[in-house]
Structure formats: C-alpha cells, structure tokens
Amino acid sequence: MxxxxxxxxxxxxxxxxxxxxxxxxxxxxxxxxxxxxxxxxxxxxxxxxxxxxxxxxxxxxxxxxxxxxxxxxxxxxxxxxxxxxxxxxxxxxxxxxxxxxxxxxxxxxxxPLGGLDELIDGVLMDVRGETYERWEDLAQYCRCVAGAIGRLSLGIFGTMTPAGPGRAEADRAPEYADTLGLALQLTNILRDLREDAANGRTYLPSDDLAKFGCAEGFSGPVPPAGSDFTGLVLFEVKRARGLFAEGYRLLPMLDRRSGACVAAMAGIYRRLLERIAADPEAVLRGRVSLPGREKAYVALRGLTGFDARLAARGRV
CATH class of the missing domain: 1.10.600.10 (Farnesyl Diphosphate Synthase)
Incomplete structure (x- = not known):
C-alpha cells in the first residue's frame, strides 16, 4: 500500500x-x-x-x-x-x-497476528485427536480456534475507549471478543455433533457426556439408549447463552458499522442456538441452519444498532 x-x-x-x-x-x-x-x-x-x-x-x-x-x-x-x-x-x-x-x-x-498461531495450534489439537474432559479443557481449544479470531478481528475493528470510568471497561474488549468467539464455537459444536462424531471427533467434555448418559457417542439420528440427550443439549445451550451475554458487552465499544458486523455474525449464531434449544434432537437428524431471509433480518437489525443498545443496558 x-x-x-x-x-x-x-x-x-x-x-x-x-x-x-x-x-x-x-x-x-x-x-x-x-x-x-x-x-x-x-x-x-x-x-x-x-x-x-x-x-x-x-x-x-x-x-x-x-x-x-x-x-x-x-x-x-x-x-x-x-x-x-x-x-x-x-x-x-x-x-x-x-x-x-x-x-x-x-x-x-x-x-495481533499471534492469534493465527493460536488457530494453527488449535487445528493441531484436532489433528492429534485430542478430547476434552472438562469445560475448562474445551474452552482452551475454543479460544484457539474461535476466541483468537475474535481478538484478531478486534485489531481491524478498533474500539472506542472513553476517558473516565468507561475506560476500564473498554480495556476488557479483547476479553469480550474472546468470549464471543467461545459462544460461537460452542454453538458450532452443538450444530455439528453428529457430523463430527461420524468423523471420529468428540468435542463436548467427557464429564458432561457421562453426566447425561451420552458417553457412548452419537452414531445415528436418535440419542443413545437410556440417555438424557435433551438435558445434555440444554445444559450446553445454557452455557453458550452465558457466553453470548458476556461477549455482547463488546458491542457498545465498537463503531456503528463494526458493531453491526459483529451483531450480525453473533446474532445469526445466537438464533441458531435457540433453534437447537427448541428441538435438541434436530442436530442428530441433520444440519440445523437459518433461512437466508432470517440472516438478512439479523444483519439489518445489527445495522440499526439495536443489539448494541440492548447490550449497553445488559439486555441482550
């Protein structure tokens, strides 16, 4: 240039x-x-x-x-x-x-190009076939493959850092970007549960799988016999909702168009999460997705700044 x-x-x-x-x-x-x-x-x-x-x-x-x-x-x-x-x-x-x-x-x-090194490290974890015993273990993987992308993106978006009390909150922007990445990745994991299982990959923590009787995995369009599959999915949905709520605190720190971009991408995944919550077994029958018109609506809503205003009030 x-x-x-x-x-x-x-x-x-x-x-x-x-x-x-x-x-x-x-x-x-x-x-x-x-x-x-x-x-x-x-x-x-x-x-x-x-x-x-x-x-x-x-x-x-x-x-x-x-x-x-x-x-x-x-x-x-x-x-x-x-x-x-x-x-x-x-x-x-x-x-x-x-x-x-x-x-x-x-x-x-x-x-912060080091975030792309983290992405490579995360994909190497996939190549080695790593599994995760606890949420804390899975969260580390999610930070590599998704949280890092949030922090990288923040370098392009920039943040508004007001003087005074708001300054300390603005300094947490990378943390919020990272958390939003975790929310998106956990949603991806739920959506791709059966597809990943067919490829020999299990991402959900083994502790959670055992707790809900799903330790044998997901090989077909119906849950494992005797399991509480719905309970497992709703447990992970609750975790993802908490991550979204924390990550959305980033929105008021971004300029209008950057905020609209993040609100659109996060909003699509948040709606996808709620669709999974409404019918947990759908992820075993096929790939859950949103129609194009709904994605366009979410993008328009982000452009109006509506989600950013809700986030500023802690209501997203």
Whole structure:
C-alpha cells in the first residue's frame, strides 16, 4: 500500500487482486461470516476477508484427507507463511494471494497476528485427536480456534475507549471478543455433533457426556439408549447463552458499522442456538441452519444498532 500526495491510501493492482481473491473465498465458503463483513467499509471488509481466507486454509488442512503427519507438515508451512507476513517479507507480486492480502492488512491495521498461531495450534489439537474432559479443557481449544479470531478481528475493528470510568471497561474488549468467539464455537459444536462424531471427533467434555448418559457417542439420528440427550443439549445451550451475554458487552465499544458486523455474525449464531434449544434432537437428524431471509433480518437489525443498545443496558 502506498499514499497519494493528499495522504489518502492507494492500493496497488496486485494487492487489490489478492483482496478480491480473499473476498471470493469468503463469499463462497463462509455464508454466515459474509453476512456480517459486508456491513463494513471497504478497507475493513478487505482485511477481514484476508483473515478469513488464511483461517480457511488452516481449517481445510485440518479437515482434509491427508494423514496426520502430512497435515502437521502443511500446518507448519502455513505457520511459515504467517512468519513471512509478520516479518514484512511478502512482496506485492508474491504468488500467494492470501499472503499478499494478509500482509497488506497487517500493515493497515494493528492485527495481533499471534492469534493465527493460536488457530494453527488449535487445528493441531484436532489433528492429534485430542478430547476434552472438562469445560475448562474445551474452552482452551475454543479460544484457539474461535476466541483468537475474535481478538484478531478486534485489531481491524478498533474500539472506542472513553476517558473516565468507561475506560476500564473498554480495556476488557479483547476479553469480550474472546468470549464471543467461545459462544460461537460452542454453538458450532452443538450444530455439528453428529457430523463430527461420524468423523471420529468428540468435542463436548467427557464429564458432561457421562453426566447425561451420552458417553457412548452419537452414531445415528436418535440419542443413545437410556440417555438424557435433551438435558445434555440444554445444559450446553445454557452455557453458550452465558457466553453470548458476556461477549455482547463488546458491542457498545465498537463503531456503528463494526458493531453491526459483529451483531450480525453473533446474532445469526445466537438464533441458531435457540433453534437447537427448541428441538435438541434436530442436530442428530441433520444440519440445523437459518433461512437466508432470517440472516438478512439479523444483519439489518445489527445495522440499526439495536443489539448494541440492548447490550449497553445488559439486555441482550
């Protein structure tokens, strides 16, 4: 990125092409995410697309068909790309458009790139097939794969830090962004319960599974015999609701369009959570989702600032 004589930003053609590639990846692969970032001004939308495209690359390695050793090698290659971005060693004509876009975004915004190292660490936990005994263990995984994305995004959004008593609260913005990421990830885990089980992955804490008689896992469209599957889901829904309530405290700290972006993305997942709560066994029958018109409504509601006002009063 260079500057024109009047001090405004000028983005070169190779960098613009790299951003277009990342925006295409985002639009095709992340419908829920895309609903939110389309509400941002161009520079922030581009930067968020670069973050997503790199994150998608890492996730795809973890979800791919390679063996564990090959996945670990590929993840370390992604970490090496991140190292080049961090060192400012990616040229505008580099053949990797994601690296070009992410490098430009990191020059424009104070993005804490270490969060992408955390994402890689989290995906490595998947590759190793780690399971989680307690919520505290699962929360650490969720912080790597989702909370870190919240903190990375905050570097692009920026925060409003008023003087006086509100300053201390504003300093907690990264904590709230992290917590909102945990809420989204726990919702994802509930939504994908059967799909993950079919792929040999169990995320919910083994303590919780045992408590509700679900230790044998989820292999079909009906709950394990003798289990309290509904009780398990509602227990995790309650936990997720608490995380959403805490994470929504971030909204009043963001400018209008950044707040709208976060409210749209979080609102879609919050509604998805409530749909799961209304019919817990639906997650065993298929993928629970929201229709496009409902997602559009949530995005519009975020743009009006309605959720931010509710959050400021502690009512979201």
């Amino acid at each position: 260079s500057r024109t004589v009047d001090g405004s930003a000028h983005t070169s053609a190779p960098v613009l092409a790299a951003y277009r590639y990342c925006e295409t990846v985002t639009g095709q692969q992340a419908r829920n995410f895309a609903y939110g970032i389309r509400l941002l001004p161009t520079d922030k939308r581009q930067a968020m697309s670069a973050l997503y495209a790199f994150s998608r690359r890492v996730d795809d390695i973890g979800d791919g068909s390679l063996d564990a050793d090959a996945k670990q090698a590929r993840l370390e290659e992604a970490r090496a790309v991140l190292g080049r971005v961090r060192d400012g060693a990616v040229a505008e004509d580099d053949t990797d458009p994601v690296a070009v876009a992410l490098s430009d975004a990191a020059r424009r915004f104070p993005i």
